[in-house]
Amino acid sequence: MIRSPFRPQAVPDAGILDNHRALVRQVTRRGMFRRGISLGALTMLTGCNLSDDASVDAALRAVSAFNDKVQALLFDPNKLAPTYPESMVLKPPRFNAYYPIDKVRPVDGATWKLEVSGRVSDRAPWTTARLAALPQTDMVIRHVCVEGWDYIGEWSGPTLKSFLHSVGADLNARYVAFHTADDYPSSIDMATALHPQTLLALTYARETLPDPYGYPVRLRTSTKLGYKNPKWITAIEVTNDYPGGFWEKSGFGWFAGI
């Protein structure tokens, strides 16, 4: 047992200690303060670059990867996100991207083709007409941005599930990855890809998707944060290799389930 340096070696009579208890306490407290102050100073020294430290960043990202697994467990594939009346739909929707709205480069729907690759049996490219020929689903859902804002939007298009069935995708694969015209790679887990409220959206508020919101096709899933909904999709890949994403490279969580 480690004896405190502030305590006497020989045990005094308990009566004496009672008489001097206040003094003994005083000495101990001073020692505690001294140690407390140096600990505080040490914290401040390391605190300067705590966020920049590479090992701290690696540890935080490891926790984030663990959180992705927890989020996958919390995800209920049968749980539908709340839906809202059409009267609540925000028109036009709020624009969000890694650049301002005036930097949007519209995609020509007439020449646009959707490439399909990875663990699928049919790699034939898709046109907008072919996507529109699949059964369409309409949903009025809440868009939740990682920043904290939200709005109600109405989206319709084929479910990603029906698309994946059409291309003969391996539904046991782990990821569905997206490539876009604005260089915004993204990917989601297969469970979310098969959720009934995960659409390849072709319209907003019953109108053809306007350019800034991803014409001709974007992903719209009710169970993930806004940044997991890539716009102007040009290619879809079914894969078992972790594809990552644009914001994920900078440290945003990959699963991003809500």
Place this chain on the structure above:
Amino acid sequence: MSATYATTQPAAPGRARRRMHPLPVRIMHWTNVVAMAIMIPSGWGIYNDSVIVHGLHFPEEVRLGAWAAPSLLWHFAGMWLLMANGLAYLAYGIATGRFRERLLPIRVADIVQTVRETLRLHLAHEDLTTYNAVQKLLYIVVILAGISQVVTGLAIWKPVQFSGLVSLLGGFQTARLLHFIGMAVIVGFVVVHVALALLVPRTLAAMVTGGPELAARRDAR
């Protein structure tokens, strides 16, 4: 723990010896300091991207994380520490009877009287081991605020998976506002708590060393 002090502070015969702050309480207290030092400034970093109070931004010097991504990483790492420590603290406080002993009973008349005495600068703090009515109230409020932060935090983290909870709280933005208010309540508590601890340094030492020995269980008297 008791063995450490056995040589210098022998127990009065026939009495159960306890310290004002048993070791588990001290460990959980300082763990919570670390958890709050992570959660509050990282939360400020997240808040900045979509402010709730118009004009209120938290400057970089007080934030944890240079921008939203590292702040989010800190927040979602710190949440485990806060939640695990908070659950342990609640379980301990209930199981050992510490909450009942220290925080109850609490009467409105006592609160009024303590406030009155405080305003007349008659703040009694000779006996650290008994909390006055205002102390009791503040500790109860901050414990409830801590619980509220976890609940509202879960709601804004998973508004679809916990959509029932979000409706109960009055919607997504209301839950976010409640999460912000909970932070403000806790920060307000911390300011008062730290100021008083520095004014009466014995209380700070007690949270390190365990503080004065309690003569006997109150219920044994």
